Amino acid sequence: MVFFRPVALLALALASSASASFEAIAGYEPLSIVTDHNAIDKDQALIESLLATGTTQSIQQAKDVYEKGAFSKTVATVTVSPSLATAIAKGTKLSGMATNSTMQVDGTVFEAYAANSDTLRFQYEASSNQAQYVNCQVGANPDPNTEGCLVASGTLTVEGSADSIAYNYTVETDNTNERTIQGFSTDAKAKMNDCDNCPYPMYEKFYNYYGEFDYADKWVQAAFALQKADFTNGDADFSLYGEAGQAQAVKKGTAYMNVWMYVLRNLEHALDNCKEGCSTAGCNDGPVHSWDEGVAFYTGSLEGQDGAGSGVMPYALADKRCVNFKTCGDLADALTGTSHVNIEIFRYFKLGLGKLINGECSAARPDKEKIETLMLVPLIQGTLRYAYIVENKAAPSEKDKAEGATFAAAVLPAVHACNEEDAQEIYDNMKVGAATTDFKAVKNAFERQYGCMKIDGKQVGGLWDDASGKYFEGAGPAGVATTSTLLAVGAAGIAALSMLF
Numbered sequence: 001m002v003f004f005r006p007v008a009l010l011a012l013a014l015a016s017s018a019s020a021s022f023e024a025i026a027g028y029e030p031l032s033i034v035t036d037h038n039a040i041d042k043d044q045a046l047i048e049s050l051l052a053t054g055t056t057q058s059i060q061q062a063k064d065v066y067e068k069g070a071f072s073k074t075v076a077t078v079t080v081s082p083s084l085a086t087a088i089a090k091g092t093k094l095s096g097m098a099t100n101s102t103m104q105v106d107g108t109v110f111e112a113y114a115a116n117s118d119t120l121r122f123q124y125e126a127s128s129n130q131a132q133y134v135n136c137q138v139g140a141n142p143d144p145n146t147e148g149c150l151v152a153s154g155t156l157t158v159e160g161s162a163d164s165i166a167y168n169y170t171v172e173t174d175n176t177n178e179r180t181i182q183g184f185s186t187d188a189k190a191k192m193n194d195c196d197n198c199p200y201p202m203y204e205k206f207y208n209y210y211g212e213f214d215y216a217d218k219w220v221q222a223a224f225a226l227q228k229a230d231f232t233n234g235d236a237d238f239s240l241y242g243e244a245g246q247a248q249a250v251k252k253g254t255a256y257m258n259v260w261m262y263v264l265r266n267l268e269h270a271l272d273n274c275k276e277g278c279s280t281a282g283c284n285d286g287p288v289h290s291w292d293e294g295v296a297f298y299t300g301s302l303e304g305q306d307g308a309g310s311g312v313m314p315y316a317l318a319d320k321r322c323v324n325f326k327t328c329g330d331l332a333d334a335l336t337g338t339s340h341v342n343i344e345i346f347r348y349f350k351l352g353l354g355k356l357i358n359g360e361c362s363a364a365r366p367d368k369e370k371i372e373t374l375m376l377v378p379l380i381q382g383t384l385r386y387a388y389i390v391e392n393k394a395a396p397s398e399k400d401k402a403e404g405a406t407f408a409a410a411v412l413p414a415v416h417a418c419n420e421e422d423a424q425e426i427y428d429n430m431k432v433g434a435a436t437t438d439f440k441a442v443k444n445a446f447e448r449q450y451g452c453m454k455i456d457g458k459q460v461g462g463l464w465d466d467a468s469g470k471y472f473e474g475a476g477p478a479g480v481a482t483t484s485t486l487l488a489v490g491a492a493g494i495a496a497l498s499m500l501f
Contacts, residue, residue, distance in 0.1 A: 022128050026299045026307030026315060026342075028349050030292035031357070032285070035133035036126035036179075037293045041300025042071035043181055044255055044312045046141070051247040059243070063224050064140035066254060069177025074136050075110050076122045076150050077174045078167035083118040085163070093159035094122060096150045098135070099171060105136075105150055110178070120165065122150065123178070130301050138175035146171050181254050182217055184262035189213035192265050200268045202372055202414070203261060209233050209413035209423075216257035219409060223249035233423070234412055236405065236432045245402035245432075252406040256379060259297055260314055260410065263375070266294030267352070267368045274361035287356050295349050298375075307338060314375060318342045321381040325461035326471075332459055335466075340459060345374050373454045376414055380446055380460055382407030383430060388463055388475055390437040405432045415445070418452035440474055447478045 022030050025038060043065055050062035092109040110121035124134045135148020153168040192203040193213060211232030212218050219236065222229035223246055228237040238249060270290035275283050300313040310316070322328035322339035332340035352367035386404030390396040408430035416423035422445035429437045450457055457478030462471040471480075 023130050024305040025295055026303045026305070026346065028295050028299075028346055028353075030295065031353070032289040032292045033126055033128050034289070034292045034296040035128060035130045035301070036072055038130060038296040038299070038301040039133055040072040040179060040181065040259070040297060041302050041311055041313050042137075043069055044251075044259070044300070045302065046070060047181070047254060048251045048312060050142070051251055054243050054247070059224070059246070061140070061142050062250070066220065066224075066250075067180060067182045068140035069180035069183075070139040070141035070144075071137050071177070073177055073179035074124045074134055074138070075176055075178050076107075076124070076136075076169060077176065078120055078122060078150070078156075078169040080118050080120050080165055080167050082166070083116045084113055084120070084165070085115065087115050088113050088120070088158075094156045094165075095159070096122075096154055096156045096167075098148050099146050099151050100148075101151065103148070105148060120156075120167065122156065124148075130305075133301075136175055138172065139177040144172065144175075146175070149175050181258050182220070184258045184265075185214045185217035185220075188216075188261065188265075192261070192268075195272075197268075197272045200265065202264050205417040206261065206413040209416045216253060216261065219257060220250055220253045223253060233416065234409055234427060234431075236409065238432060240433045241398060241402060245398040248399055248402035249406050249432075252403060252410070255313060256317065256382075256407070256410040260375065260379075263294050263298045263314065264368075264372055266290050266297065267371065270294070270352075270356060271361060271365055271368060274356055274364065275359055276361045278359040284356050284359060287361075288353065291349075291353055291356055298345070307342070314378065315342055317382070318345075318378045321378045321385070322461075324385055324463060325381050326464040327377075327381075327459060327461035332461065335464065339378075341374050341377050344459075345371050348374075374459070376411055376453065376455065377459050379407055379411035380455070383411060383426070384439070384443060384446070384460075384475070385463060387430060387437055387439045387442040388472060391439045401434070402432070404430050404437070405434075414453055415449050418449040422446075422449055443475070450478060 022033060023035070046065050047062045050058040050065065088109055090109055090112045093106070094109060095104050095106050098105045106125040107122045108125065110123040113120055124136055126133045136146065138144040138146060138149065149171050150169070152171050156165040156167060158164065188203065193199045193207065199207065206215060207213060209232065215231065218229050222236065223238045226238050226241060226246060228239060229235060236249070238246065241249065270287040273290065274287040278284060298313060299315040300311045302311040303309040303315055307315070318339040318341040322341065323335055326333065326335055327340050328334040328337045329340060330343060348367040348370045352364045355361070355364035355367070383404060386400055386407060389400050390404055393400065408426055412423050412427055415426060425445040426442050428434065429442050447457065460478065462476035462480065465472045
């Protein structure tokens, strides 16, 4: 039987630093093409925008984007006529014409097909240029871009062959996305629990706490439905919320539960597949690509090459919270600039990358562990910030309470793995529908577990009051006593605090 010859996808996507360079991701220089992965933040941004519109239609559209995607890993499913004369392997390189009839569209066969198959899935090839990574963005996008999609009816040329494949399909419905934010959670069991060297340590803490492999998806789906999410620990009754609480539970759940854990999955996957001591050029290209993917998911395309953009992924959260907690800059003592958390995370991203290239696999694991710990810091800061707002604001809003509940949900399993009682203390004060919130109790519960969680209290910092030029009373960094005339200056301070995202 004759087979079309496949192209090695990683060989196309990867290149050594000596032979190629790719666009930086907030200063990190990937060694592989991850522009398509980086664009998953456009799904997140669209979800947030649709939720903010707040209509029944837009909320359903946000759910569709969450479940079906819009901007990442676009695949066209075409009908082949006549059916395939020979088998065709996954990864075989194809090309066709775009809907605008002026440019060629390159891609690969998404999965293997036997002879006589009458369908074929075409995965669009991503460019190394982030701005033009893929020019076909349909999926569940309510405002689809079809300019760079395959034309509705035409032929696909097979690289290295005189043969061509005639096809037809519907541009508006048959271009779908194989990478979704929902999938980061629904695939977790296979990719973080059942795989070799699994379960991954941080994921195991979350599974042990929630009792669900797809805990993040269950949280988000319950919030969309305004129904109760039942877990082993950490139940959340979203029937108590309206649209304001729903929006926060969904958008912070998708970014800081779904995406957050999948970042770590890619770093773990890189370490799992790293060949220790391998000095052959390219032998660790796969692990390097996985590591690059983790950086892309953490950061997103909207941050730009220098990290000065305005994103929606965990990177953006760290920079927002450093302003609130006076932890920006190299020394974690400034109110402006890049967060100390991001500075350190990217230092370890770069160190880990270098070790993977050199086959220093075991030596890269501590870098992953440092990143993992640092990624908890903005979640703790978010929980503390809203605990303070909810307790001290004259009339805390549903939005305030929902933000606090979701930040807490995103970090509670890590606390629970250290001490169940302190996790329960935080949950009781921050949960959806909490009768009261005691900021001091939440702060103390976190701080008692900093040692176990390997958290540096200086990196968490303290809740800063711009109006008084000092920390809010009782809200300073761990171990630092703070006093201020809260009632005199705190009203303006808390109002300003609650205006920040």
